Amino acid sequence: MFERLIAAITGPTFWGIVLIAIILLGASAQALTRKSGLKIALCQIFIVDGDRQGNFTRIENAIIEATSKGASIVCFPEASMLGWLNSDAYTRACTIPGPDSDQLCALAKKYAVFLCIGIEEIKSGRLHNSAVVISDQGDIILKHRQVNVPEKLMSPPYTPGADVDICTVKTRFGRIGVLVCADTHSDCLLKRMANLKPDLLLVPYGYAEDEAKWPAHGQEFMRIVVNAATTTKANVVGTNLVGRIIKGPWSGKIFGGQSVAVDKTGKILAVAKDRDRDIKIISINTAMQSL
DSSP, X not given: OHHHHHHHHHSHHHHHHHHHHHHHHHHHHHHHHHHHOEEEEEEEOBOOTTOHHHHHHHHHHHHHHHHHTTOSEEEOOTTTTTOTTOTTHHHHOXXXXXXXXXXXXXXXXXXXXXXXXXEEXXXXXXXXXXXXXXXXXXXXXXXXXXXXXXXXXXXXOOOOOOGGGSOEEEETTEEEEEOOGGGXXXXXXXXXXXXXXXXXXXXXXOOEEOGGGTTTHHHHHHHHHHHHHHHHTSEEEEEOOEEEOXXXXXXXXXXXXXXXEEOTTSOEEEEOOBSSOEEEEEEESGGGXXX
């Protein structure tokens, strides 16, 4: 009898039990992750026009803080490497992939985190106001070029993207879409995104106004993000920056922060600080339902 018991434990039956146990433990871990929710960081940071290396340092420091708080996705503002409406980007911006995006991919891999960030892109002499999603393995899995481009704010203006730039990517967190700032002012683009049925919509913003109009202008910013959520039926993370525009017709206007996360019903989940750096962590339980 003793010999039969030993044979059962060390034979195929034993390894079958081990395999079942591993599967059950994996299922339990996945259930726990879904219960605790997906943690996303709104990384509202200062961006200094033209200070590529300083901006990169501020980006990395924000990632360190966000991941220490358990964030699996970190979201940054528009044009985070060189600054929005910075005409110097015509001579300083990189291709995507290129040196700037390579550095960001290395950060995503180093800290094992998904990264969404606005980044200037030069292609064939044309400047695009773009955004990328980078996986925790350091791969660019989505690139979006802003389609709704305000043309009178910089000369020459950014080159608009095309219809194919409205897209989503399937991840273990659900289906993720990306728009850039003024894209969310267009009902047509929001409806196009809604047709793609994203679970999560990430939007780098550069929301600026005269100094005297803050903090009240934050209410208009919030209204835009709420409308984006209710139109696309997605959870929306809108990350604004803080700082000051120093070039072009909007020189002197202030980026007021107040980054906001909204669920698909339009409920406000979080609002970041007014005109100050802030790393705000939110938890979204419904973002994984489309796995």
